[in-house]
Amino acid sequence: MNTIQTVCPYCGCGCGLYLHVEAGRIEGTSPSKLHPVNGGSLCVKGWNAHEFVSHPDRLKFPMIREDGRLRRASWDEALDLVARKLSGIKTSYGPDSIGILSSAKCTNEENYLMMKFTRAVLGTNNIDHCARLCHSSTVGGLAAAFGSGAMTNSINEIPEAKVLFVIGSNTTEQHPMIGKHMLEAVDRGAVLIVADPRRTQIAEFAHIHIRHKCGTDVALLMGIMNVIVNEGLVDVDFVRRRTENFDAFEEILRRFPPDVVEGITGVKAHDVRRVARIYSMEKRSMLFYAMGITQHITGIDNVRACADLVMLTGHIGLPMSGLNPLRGQNNVQGACDMGALPNVFTGYQPVSDSKTRTKFERAWRRKLPGGPGLTVMEMTDSAYEGRLKGMYIMGENPLLSDPDLSHVREAMKRLEFLVVQDIFPTETAEYADVVLPASSFAEKDGTFTNTERRVQLLRKAIPPVYESRPDWEILGDLMTRMGYRMNYRGAYEIMEEIALLTPSYGGIHHHRLQEGFGLQWPCPDGNHPGTPYLHRRKFARGLGTFIPIDFVPPDEPPDREFPLLLTTGRISFHYHTGTMCRRTMVLDREEPECYLEMNPLDADRLGLKHRSMVKVTSRRGSIKVRLYVTPRIPEGSVFIPFHFKEAAANILTNPAVDPNAKIPEYKVCAVRVEPLHAPREVEKPPVVDLEDLRIT
Amino acid sequence: MKSEWVLSKDHLSYWLRQLRNERELIGPLRDGGKDILFRTVDMLHEIVLECPSSLPSPKGFLFPQYEAMFSCRGLSLSDGSDGKREISDLRDRTRRVIFGVRSCDVSAVRLLDAFCLGKLRDPYYEERRRNTFLISLVCNNPDPTCFCLGLGTGPYLEEGFDIQMTDLGDRYFVQAGSPEAVRTVRAMNFFFRKPRKVDYEDQYEVFLSSKARFRKRINLEGPRQAILSGKVGDDFWQEVTDRCFECGGCSYSCPVCTCFTVTDRINPEGIERARLWDSCMFKGFTRMAGGVLPNEKRVQRTKRWYYHKLVHYPRTTGKFGCVGCGRCAVACPGKIDMARTATKIKGLALKEEVE
């Protein structure tokens, strides 16, 4: 039996784990005891990370669509076809008629190569990935305020913190190992403040749980800052030396006294004051946020408000003191770092900057486009309108993850040529012209960057299953076929190239990652030990900028026709669109069907029974789910997890996007819930009370 | 028959090399980030003897997390033959020797033996167990989480081991506990010599000093009594449960837990029936047809876990279903674990008494 040290393929915590390999087969998983993130624990997904690897549903060989059906093909045949078709589309319609979706599930090396392929070989900037759907507002919002968008602290600093302010994150379920550290901090006496409309597990531990109305985060945060300013809790020194534009900001802040905020958010003015005082008075205050902040049309504003709050109090640039966006996917941080975005190269170097472009042009020996490319949603729109002709989708499943699925489906149908490269057949692959089987995390080398910027080595435990190949190999092969010779001998050679072109990754090489648990960027040179917390003496952009923001209500508030507010999210037993975890026995058994959470008061009013089937309808479509009545969710709101293809929540969600980040508003839309069957007349009321039946 | 010998430290690797000729040698090795894991030993000098306890326990060598049970080829549903021919039993028959096992883990294997090799013998476990030979070391560096001392499952054992070795500085005191172990040592007796008085004295001293190193002294009998006398109410279990992440780590990491589930996979090569670790901490563990969940509330599951180990195990076997290895304390993200829970129960019971 051999054990292979690697990284969990699920969430952004980036837990260290070992795969146990016996006779070429992965027999088990175990946590790394000394790992700074998970320290001996794993969540249920991690403990079962090995199971899907050898699942019989894995894509086994390349497939080509012929007469409407996919048939088995050889790698040569499939890749030649892709090369020919993409080159064809490029010559006849221009490079910008091709769109690329890269993947937060793939390694840094693969994302880099995909980015290189897009820009150098295809000659377009149309590359994006699912970070658009979860954290593009972070990247945009924090870049403007600080100059770089990532968690400023390290996960293992959390237990030492004194105040934890968690907003819009269901941490124990979605970032379990960060949740673990938070509980540890609470045990050690830290004050926990949770702002979340739902009563999540972490909220059970909160000293203060704020249940503001969905979509009113800006107002809440502005209210808190208003109190901080009025009560003289501002870190004046910090604001003066390290930030700019405070005056303009203060102007707007005046519009948000606590009682006004109470009207907008439903949070008692008293609580707003309490939070403001607790958060600002303790230096070791960490602010955390996740998708509850970012997935709104005001996503960027929400993020900016968080940034303003930490600057106002000077809670940044120190250990145990900072602003911490919790990134979802295991490598969403890395995919962004690698420039799988329409407007930047690696390390957020803008494509519009001619000096940067020249650097890349010289390294890659190709002329590069300077205008920004299309985002995920723009690609679908553009495909829908027939302007985008070809798409190459690596490890993503827009047909379950994007909002307004009916629209996406039509867009995919209209494409002239669609390539899907994945480990499992996905909904999107049903529309593909070519399907390429990729290797899973256990079958390849590479690096993942977790949410605290820790770049960690992924190690190959078993050879690729069936005929699958690692994504980087496939891309390299394809690029060669398209006339751009690529001959990396291993993922480590790609990493060397990344280090060469990316200042923040300058000292990150595979050989340095072999021992220990990775390096946290920025790591500019080969001797640099990595950076546990950011913005120490100065912000990445120099001075931090206060950005004045105003409260904008959600795009689609509930009304008479659609009286309930729907918010979507994940649950701990599943992950995103479920391609991996729903093929893991224990995980799928746990929550085999989609459900809708509703407050008992609403359920009573609508006459709906716990565990009955209901129909949920929004302006865009409707799905059938099982009703789960629970006080976890406040009155007037309902919650649906979005992992289930039989009842895809994103049929309902609103595609309205943040004007800048272009992130869709997953967290708020208006719906109506009806019973699926006419409520059954109970002929005879039950004779006995269930409680009486308990036999002891 | 006294099956006790002394082995000079210089001879250890020779001896292990001999053992390796016949068996796969498994030992505690450091992996990547300095974690200790049991795996196949390539270089004998890489074995770490002075190390914290491994995560996971060596349970996986006898009861792996994923184990193929049968493969079934070319089976047509309507074929009238008896069909046995197409089904092959995938029992693992690798002969293994696991070196450097801790006493608590040996005690756990004994509990597994009693459970799996009882009236109805689990063939997969049986085959692996028959082919596996455990060499345990008297523990001289318990982790802060260890509490085998109070349970009599460590740091050294009086009986129940295959081979137990005590580190006497320059040599090992070797005790063989099973006929097979005696045979193994005898077959290579040129490495070993008979113990002398001083060896016994030294061994006793090591026993004493290893006992002195424990930070935790936890007795599970008190908590058991408290539970039986009804002092531990549901509100206590609710409080414990509030911190549960439902990760299953407590069961996965526990060397005594044996629950599994079975799954059929239709591979291109044929159908495979496999079993995999499961945990009663999941609500789906008891899911019944039509989605009925008898243990839907988390608190019912936590309670079940502790009741099994603290109440039902002693009732049926006379022993606790815990050997004090402390792994649940490491694995649990919510910091719920046997030691902590037992301590809390004791506190609770004491409080009641005072009141």
Next chain:
Amino acid sequence: MRTASGKRTKAENIYLPVSGRIEEIRKKTEDVSLFRVSTASPLRYTPGQFFMVSVWGAGEVPISTASLCEDDLFVEFCVRKAGTVTGAIHSLQEGDRLWLRGPYGNGFAVGRRANGDVLLVAGGIGIAPLRPIIQMFAKDGSAGSVTLLYGSKGPQDVVFMDEVQVWRSGGIDVILTVDRANCDWRGSAGLVTDLWHRARVDFSRATAYICGPEIMIKSVMRDLSLFGMPDERIITTLEAHMKCGVGKCGHCYSGPKYICTDGPVFSYKEIKEYSLLG
């Protein structure tokens, strides 16, 4: 490192099923069918025992024996289509193979001539394990009176409607009830627990055998106990999630008992003592 995989060892494997042939399938209701299965080697089982029945590729599920073991050559299973595996079983046809291992469990300790009255209470598919007892009494008679109280969802859901006449002529008092009646229905409507007055049994001397959904079991047991039936003579069979049937997988573990090996048949006394039901 895996040696000689594929070869069968001599030591027997308690998880290895043997193949049976489906001789006959009789559709009983919309979602319940009766499967008659024969095996090459003789079968010995008693009422209340169960087999782990499997379809390769779909999985294994516990199914009670629904027939009286008379000539060793076959066993009948009455299966309700409830999910993956039971669905796969329903997709099989006569002549197909079904894989079995067992019988497992303790079964009902019911003598051919029970002294005193016998009360059988069934709900839905719960009639299946009771059918062999009914058949037995219908054939041989009993010392006292035998009453079957059988509740179903609706008139179409009465599983052994075609056998009721045979049972009645065998001297069994069959009382049928449905939750929702229609105009053709001539039996009663309501829960079985509403029909105690119809059962002509001396509760204090009778023995009861109960099988059905958990809620029903609980209320029936409680009522019978109140009527003065001794707890050890209120006998039921419990259902649990089962993966092995042989006391190893842990799924069916409840209180200190394994439903699969210590049960599935328990008396009310045991159920209370070990708190087997919630």
